[in-house]
Amino acid sequence: MKNLKIIVLSLLLALITSCSKDDAPITNVLSVTTDTPTGITERNAKFGGNVVSDGGSPVTRRGVCISLTPNPTIDDPNNDDVLEMGAGIGAFSETFTDLPSNTTGHVRAFATNATGTVYGENKTFTTLGGCPIINVTTDITIQTVWRPGNVYVINGTVTVTSTLNIQPGVVIKFGSAGNIDVINNGKILVEGTTANRVIFTSLKDDSVCGDTNGDGNTTTPQKGDWLNLYLNGGTGHIFEKCDFKYAGANDSGYRCAVLISVAGSSFSFDSCVFAHTANGTNFTGQFAFYGGAYMKDAAVSVFTNNIFYDNNIPIYINGSYSLNPNNSYFNPANPAQKNAKNCIWVYPDGGNNIAVSYNETEVPYVMDGYMQKATGSMNIGPGAIMKFPQGNTYGLNVINLSLDVTAFLTSIKDDVRGGDTNGDGSATSPAANDWYGYFNRNTNAWANGANILYAQN
Incomplete structure (x- = not known):
C-alpha cells in the first residue's frame, strides 16, 4: 500500500512537471517588443523597443519602422521609414525628428538575425499642432476664400484686386518679405469669431x-519678421476678431502692421489685436496701425474695441478723426505690458466744418505739428491729455476749442500726466517753452491756464 502511494505521487509530480514545461515561455526564438512612443511634439517623437531574446543567433539589426499605415515593415521603403538602432539584445530608443505635424502614424520595432526578421506590436501616435500648408504665390484676381484648417504662407507680395474672404480660424504666416497689398477694387473680408480668431x-x-517652417526650435518669432497689410484701394474692408503679430519689417521707412494709403480708408476694424510690431529709432512711420492723413472720418474708417501692446507707437490718425475710446493699449493677460510710446499720434489736419472730439483717457494724444482749424469745433474731454513735441512747429491754432477743466495741454516730456509718452524714461523733463502754445482764433490771442503747461506762448 505504501509503495502504491509512492507510485501515485511520483506520477502526479511528473504530470505537474510536464505541464509546467509546456506552459513556460519559449525563449529559444527571436523576440522583440515595441515601446509606446513618448516625447511627441509637432515634428518629433521618441521611438524604441526591446529585443527580449535573440533565439540563439546574434541580432545583427534592430530598430523601428514608421508609416502612415498600420504594421509597417522594413521591406516597403516607398511607404515606410526605417530607423536602425544598432544590434544585439536589450532595450533601444531614439528620437525621430522629421515627422509631419498634426498626423497620426504607426510604429513597430523589429529585430533581425540569421533566421529572419520579427516585429513587435503596432503602436499608434499622433503628432501635435500643424496645419496643411498652402503657399500663396499668385495674386488674388478673382473672388477667393481662405478656409480654416490650413496655414496660408506668404513669402513675397500678394496683390489683392478682387474679394478675398478669410474665414474664422484661418492662419496666415509671412516670411521676411511677405505682405498683402490691396489695390483698385480689391477687398478683404475677415470673419473671425471669439473661438476662432484669424x-x-x-x-x-x-x-x-x-x-x-520645419525647423523645430531653431527659430522663434521676432518683431519685424514680416512687412505689413497695405490697404491702398477698395471699399468696405472688414477685419473682425483678428490678430496682427510680429510685423513691421522696414518698408521704405514705414514699420507698421497695417498701413493705410490714400485709397484704402474705407474699412472696419473691430476686436483686433496689434502686438509685437517692430520698434524703430524715431517717431516717423513707427506705428502698429498707420491711418495717417487718410484716417479722418469715423463713419468711413471704423475702429472699435481693438487692443495694442508691445508695439512702438500704437496708432496714427488724422486730427479730424474722433477715435472711439473703447480701444485699449495694454495686454489684457498682462496689464503691465503696454507700448514703448503709449499714445495716439495725431496728424495736424483740422478738417473743414468738422466737429472732432478727443475723449480717450487711457493714453494721451500727441499732436504731430501745428494744427490749424478755422472752421468746425474741437472738444478735448474730461481727463483727456494732449501732448506736443518740442519746438515752435507744434501747437494749436484753432477756433471753437472746448478744453475741459480736467484735461491738459502739455509737453511730450511731461511724464506726470499721461506717463512716459516719449519713451525715454527719466532722460528728459518738461520745461517752459517746450512747445509753441494754443492760439485761440475766437479771441485772437494765446490762451493760458492751469491746464496749459510748458508752452512758449
Missing part, C-alpha cells in the same frame, strides 16, 4: 498651426 503672424511662430 491670425496674421510670422512664419517662425509655432504657437499656431505648429512648426510650419
Whole structure:
C-alpha cells in the first residue's frame, strides 16, 4: 500500500512537471517588443523597443519602422521609414525628428538575425499642432476664400484686386518679405469669431498651426519678421476678431502692421489685436496701425474695441478723426505690458466744418505739428491729455476749442500726466517753452491756464 502511494505521487509530480514545461515561455526564438512612443511634439517623437531574446543567433539589426499605415515593415521603403538602432539584445530608443505635424502614424520595432526578421506590436501616435500648408504665390484676381484648417504662407507680395474672404480660424504666416497689398477694387473680408480668431503672424511662430517652417526650435518669432497689410484701394474692408503679430519689417521707412494709403480708408476694424510690431529709432512711420492723413472720418474708417501692446507707437490718425475710446493699449493677460510710446499720434489736419472730439483717457494724444482749424469745433474731454513735441512747429491754432477743466495741454516730456509718452524714461523733463502754445482764433490771442503747461506762448 505504501509503495502504491509512492507510485501515485511520483506520477502526479511528473504530470505537474510536464505541464509546467509546456506552459513556460519559449525563449529559444527571436523576440522583440515595441515601446509606446513618448516625447511627441509637432515634428518629433521618441521611438524604441526591446529585443527580449535573440533565439540563439546574434541580432545583427534592430530598430523601428514608421508609416502612415498600420504594421509597417522594413521591406516597403516607398511607404515606410526605417530607423536602425544598432544590434544585439536589450532595450533601444531614439528620437525621430522629421515627422509631419498634426498626423497620426504607426510604429513597430523589429529585430533581425540569421533566421529572419520579427516585429513587435503596432503602436499608434499622433503628432501635435500643424496645419496643411498652402503657399500663396499668385495674386488674388478673382473672388477667393481662405478656409480654416490650413496655414496660408506668404513669402513675397500678394496683390489683392478682387474679394478675398478669410474665414474664422484661418492662419496666415509671412516670411521676411511677405505682405498683402490691396489695390483698385480689391477687398478683404475677415470673419473671425471669439473661438476662432484669424491670425496674421510670422512664419517662425509655432504657437499656431505648429512648426510650419520645419525647423523645430531653431527659430522663434521676432518683431519685424514680416512687412505689413497695405490697404491702398477698395471699399468696405472688414477685419473682425483678428490678430496682427510680429510685423513691421522696414518698408521704405514705414514699420507698421497695417498701413493705410490714400485709397484704402474705407474699412472696419473691430476686436483686433496689434502686438509685437517692430520698434524703430524715431517717431516717423513707427506705428502698429498707420491711418495717417487718410484716417479722418469715423463713419468711413471704423475702429472699435481693438487692443495694442508691445508695439512702438500704437496708432496714427488724422486730427479730424474722433477715435472711439473703447480701444485699449495694454495686454489684457498682462496689464503691465503696454507700448514703448503709449499714445495716439495725431496728424495736424483740422478738417473743414468738422466737429472732432478727443475723449480717450487711457493714453494721451500727441499732436504731430501745428494744427490749424478755422472752421468746425474741437472738444478735448474730461481727463483727456494732449501732448506736443518740442519746438515752435507744434501747437494749436484753432477756433471753437472746448478744453475741459480736467484735461491738459502739455509737453511730450511731461511724464506726470499721461506717463512716459516719449519713451525715454527719466532722460528728459518738461520745461517752459517746450512747445509753441494754443492760439485761440475766437479771441485772437494765446490762451493760458492751469491746464496749459510748458508752452512758449
